[in-house]
Amino acid sequence: MNALMEAETPCLLLDAVRMDRNIARLQARMDAFGVMLRPHMKTAKSLDVAARVMAGAGAAITVSTLKEAEAFAAAGVRDMLYAVTIAPGKLGRAAALCAQTGGGLMLVVDSVAAAEAVAAHARESGTAQRALIEIDVDGKRAGVKAGDAAALLAVGRALQEGGAALAGVMSHSGGSYAGGGPDAMAAAAETERAGAVLSARILREAGLPAPIVSVGSTPTAHFARDLAGVSEVRAGVYMFFDLVMAGLGVCGLEDIAISVLATVIGHQHGTGDAIIDAGWTALSRDRGTAGQAVDQGYGLVCDVAGRPFGDLIVREVNQEHGILALREGSGGRAPRLPIGTQVRVLPNHACATAAQHGAYAVMGAGGRIEAEWPRFGGW
Amino acid sequence: MNALMEAETPCLLLDAVRMDRNIARLQARMDAFGVMLRPHMKTAKSLDVAARVMAGAGAAITVSTLKEAEAFAAAGVRDMLYAVTIAPGKLGRAAALCAQTGGGLMLVVDSVAAAEAVAAHARESGTAQRALIEIDVDGKRAGVKAGDAAALLAVGRALQEGGAALAGVMSHSGGSYAGGGPDAMAAAAETERAGAVLSARILREAGLPAPIVSVGSTPTAHFARDLAGVSEVRAGVYMFFDLVMAGLGVCGLEDIAISVLATVIGHQHGTGDAIIDAGWTALSRDRGTAGQAVDQGYGLVCDVAGRPFGDLIVREVNQEHGILALREGSGGRAPRLPIGTQVRVLPNHACATAAQHGAYAVMGAGGRIEAEWPRFGGW
Numbered sequence: 204m205n206a207l208m209e210a211e212t213p214c215l216l217l218d219a220v221r222m223d224r225n226i227a228r229l230q231a232r233m234d235a236f237g238v239m240l241r242p243h244m245k246t247a248k249s250l251d252v253a254a255r256v257m258a259g260a261g262a263a264i265t266v267s268t269l270k271e272a273e274a275f276a277a278a279g280v281r282d283m284l285y286a287v288t289i290a291p292g293k294l295g296r297a298a299a300l301c302a303q304t305g306g307g308l309m310l311v312v313d314s315v316a317a318a319e320a321v322a323a324h325a326r327e328s329g330t331a332q333r334a335l336i337e338i339d340v341d342g343k344r345a346g347v348k349a350g351d352a353a354a355l356l357a358v359g360r361a362l363q364e365g366g367a368a369l370a371g372v373m374s375h376s377g378g379s380y381a382g383g384g385p386d387a388m389a390a391a392a393e394t395e396r397a398g399a400v401l402s403a404r405i406l407r408e409a410g411l412p413a414p415i416v417s418v419g420s421t422p423t424a425h426f427a428r429d430l431a432g433v434s435e436v437r438a439g440v441y442m443f444f445d446l447v448m449a450g451l452g453v454c455g456l457e458d459i460a461i462s463v464l465a466t467v468i469g470h471q472h473g474t475g476d477a478i479i480d481a482g483w484t485a486l487s488r489d490r491g492t493a494g495q496a497v498d499q500g501y502g503l504v505c506d507v508a509g510r511p512f513g514d515l516i517v518r519e520v521n522q523e524h525g526i527l528a529l530r531e532g533s534g535g536r537a538p539r540l541p542i543g544t545q546v547r548v549l550p551n552h553a554c555a556t557a558a559q560h561g562a563y564a565v566m567g568a569g570g571r572i573e574a575e576w577p578r579f580g581g582w
Numbered sequence: 583m584n585a586l587m588e589a590e591t592p593c594l595l596l597d598a599v600r601m602d603r604n605i606a607r608l609q610a611r612m613d614a615f616g617v618m619l620r621p622h623m624k625t626a627k628s629l630d631v632a633a634r635v636m637a638g639a640g641a642a643i644t645v646s647t648l649k650e651a652e653a654f655a656a657a658g659v660r661d662m663l664y665a666v667t668i669a670p671g672k673l674g675r676a677a678a679l680c681a682q683t684g685g686g687l688m689l690v691v692d693s694v695a696a697a698e699a700v701a702a703h704a705r706e707s708g709t710a711q712r713a714l715i716e717i718d719v720d721g722k723r724a725g726v727k728a729g730d731a732a733a734l735l736a737v738g739r740a741l742q743e744g745g746a747a748l749a750g751v752m753s754h755s756g757g758s759y760a761g762g763g764p765d766a767m768a769a770a771a772e773t774e775r776a777g778a779v780l781s782a783r784i785l786r787e788a789g790l791p792a793p794i795v796s797v798g799s800t801p802t803a804h805f806a807r808d809l810a811g812v813s814e815v816r817a818g819v820y821m822f823f824d825l826v827m828a829g830l831g832v833c834g835l836e837d838i839a840i841s842v843l844a845t846v847i848g849h850q851h852g853t854g855d856a857i858i859d860a861g862w863t864a865l866s867r868d869r870g871t872a873g874q875a876v877d878q879g880y881g882l883v884c885d886v887a888g889r890p891f892g893d894l895i896v897r898e899v900n901q902e903h904g905i906l907a908l909r910e911g912s913g914g915r916a917p918r919l920p921i922g923t924q925v926r927v928l929p930n931h932a933c934a935t936a937a938q939h940g941a942y943a944v945m946g947a948g949g950r951i952e953a954e955w956p957r958f959g960g961w
Contacts, residue, residue, distance in 0.1 A: 211671070211672075211961060212669060212671065212961075213961060214961075245901055245902075267901055267902045268902065287847070287859065287902045287903065288847040288848045288857070289847065290591060290845040290846075290847045290859050290921075290922065291845075291921065291922045292590070292591065292845055292922070293590075313848050314848055314849070314921060316920065316921045316922075317847070317848065317921055320921070320922070339850075339851060342850070342852055344850075344857070344900055344903055344905070345847075345848050345850070345857050345903060346851070347851065348851045348852070351851070354851070377900070466669040466670075466671060467669075468666070468667040468668065468669045468696070468724075469667045469692050469693055469696065469724050470693070471718075471721070471723075471724070472718060472725070472726065472727045472730070472733070473721055473727070478667070478723070478724050480666065480669050483868075483934060484937055484959070485961075487867060488866060488867035488868045488869070488934060489862075489867045490867070490869075521723055521756070522624055522646055522933055523624075523646045523647065523666045524666065524723055524724060526723070541695065542669075542670065542693060542695045542696055542699070543669065543670045543671070543695075543699070554901055555862060555867060558863055558938075559937075560960075561959070561960050580863070580940070581939075581940050582590060582591075582592060582593075582864075
């Protein structure tokens with residue numbers, strides 16, 4: 204009996220061999236550029252995964268919540284970028300983290316109001332608080348418009364002259380998720396790089412410090428052709444990859460390191476479609492492939508060894524039920540999956556699916572579950 | 583300063599006054615019918631909420647995972663329906679729960695294979711295992727087709743003659759979520775009732791026991807006009823309600839008892855759209871209102887006192903960012919929300935949004951946070 208059969212379902216499997224390969228791949232790419240990789244731990248949220256990734260990447264990480272920062276600080280990490288514009292109400296916790304890490308927590312701002320709040324808190328609490336200015340390169344999320352000198356200098360001065368330390372700029376290419384092939388993703392990477400480098404130059408030419416130029420997204424990290432002027436690259440989902448990344452051509456299905464192990468619990472009487480014990484609580488409601496060329500429903504279904512059953516996807520989810528069916532237009536035939544059969548579902552979005560679980564069941568080279576790695580969540 | 587200002591954001595607020603009103607409303611309706619309410623704890627996943635709801639409804643609850651069942655058994659609950667077709671691999675845990683609760687855990691099956699597995703496990707472990715047959719009334723999820731005598735009798739006999747105890751039938755009107763107004767939801771309720779009652783009669787006429795006829799969904803529980811032959815009604819989301827239920831006309835916006843408290847952290851430079859510190863990790867990726875007359879995006883935005891800002895919704899979410907904008911076609915004007923402003927987001931789907939959080943920040947009559955109630959998750 205395969206060791207997987209012993210696992211309670213649904214559970215989140217992590218193929219450590221694939222993960223290590225994914226980590227090494229991007230690390231080698233960054234090493235070739237001579238640029239530091241600052242892995243984003245928002246996907247993994249795991250001290251054990253961080254230990255694997257930091258073995259290659261070094262001491263610096265990115266986090267998406269102060270809860271992550273607190274967990275990593277407690278584990279000894281001393282160089283963290285909290286890559287979400289900080290809410291004023293979180294400045295007390297940030298200052299405590301700064302103290303704990305010897306000034307090792309960097310914040311992000313994109314407005315004079317936030318910069319003033321950060322600076323005032325730093326001044327009043329005596330914190331050596333470093334901050335980056337977020338640069339908007341494609342209108343997808345937050346940030347000062349790339350190259351907007353007036354806005355950049357106003358935010359930079361509010362930080363630097365108010366009592367905090369401007370440390371540079373950061374940008375994120377949300378637009379790279381539109382894909383379009385290697386050339387389009389390389390173009391997105393160049394937009395991201397150029398916007399960040401230009402913004403840093405504007406700051407420097409005005410006499411403001413901008414030692415850090417931080418860029419990144421998993422697609423641009425893998426397709427950038429030039430990183431001139433960039434001091435570090437951030438990426439997170441690359442450790443695990445997912446169907447969205449496979450749909451973009453950033454990875455293959457065989458690189459996806461996480462999957463949800465589930466059990467067939469019945470069949471719809473009319474269609475014969477199998478029903479599994481993994482609904483949206485286990486898979487998430489993420490439909491990131493809905494807009495891609497191949498819509499993977501709520502996930503691509505594989506056998507217990509991880510081999511996809513052709514076009515079989517999770518067509519619909521309830522809270523604790525997933526209904527399997529062939530992708531629309533498939534010429535294939537759905538496999539017969541008796542009750543009790545275990546399957547593995549590859550996720551649309553690794554961050555979202557992993558966030559639904561409290562731990563990883565970690566598989567080693569033999570395909571057996573060898574460890575359980577806890578995850579943390581919350582804020 | 584409002585006490586809410588002291589809360590870390592994002593966090594999940596629970597308005598206990600609204601919740602108590604929602605609980606009382608459905609309880610009064612069931613009392614008028616003289617039918618037992620078996621509240622479904624899959625939405626709340628909280629011992630504290632269960633205590634409130636069981637004060638009126640009595641000793642019996644519904645659960646969606648064995649983890650829930652274990653938590654409630656440890657808290658002394660002795661009558662539980664695990665309302666998901668059981669996977670054979672979970673029978674050991676179910677038997678332990680049966681022993682712990684004096685036979686108080688009922689299972690659900692919808693196939694001969696599952697019935698045989700349940701019966702064999704009961705026989706071999708010496709467990710007095712009761713089970714219901716799930717009835718499919720609308721093709722939406724699992725179940726034996728309502729009224730399919732051959733299938734019903736085969737499953738019933740496999741249970742009863744194999745060593746388990748057939749306890750009746752259960753149905754769930756997934757179709758009621760299509761809405762269509764009170765008459766349509768009443769019709770869905772009648773379809774659900776009729777299918778379950780017919781199926782129970784078929785079993786009884788063949789000499790099989792079917793004391794329990796369990797039906798339910800939140801819409802049908804609120805719009806059923808006849809419950810003749812029904813012994814119990816299940817519902818879960820009614821305790822909290824949500825935008826999907828408001829869109830169906832099951833509740834008003836002023837009945838929605840949970841919301842996500844968030845803080846404005848910036849504005850998009852081009853549009854001025856506010857960005858909050860609640861992304862999909864806090865709101866979930868559920869888009870349950872996407873197919874309704876009013877699409878609420880990822881949630882309807884209210885001020886800190888819970889009053890909606892007209893047509894302001896969460897237009898887009900990233901992992902830790904939510905971008906606010908007026909609903910398309912709105913003639914209104916977006917409110918000015920400076921950085922640091924707290925807002926409350928009403929969720930599309932209470933089950934999904936609550937599942938993203940580890941606890942409720944519970945507000946009492948004064949609108950202040952008075953308690954923290956832990957939630958449990960996982961399987």
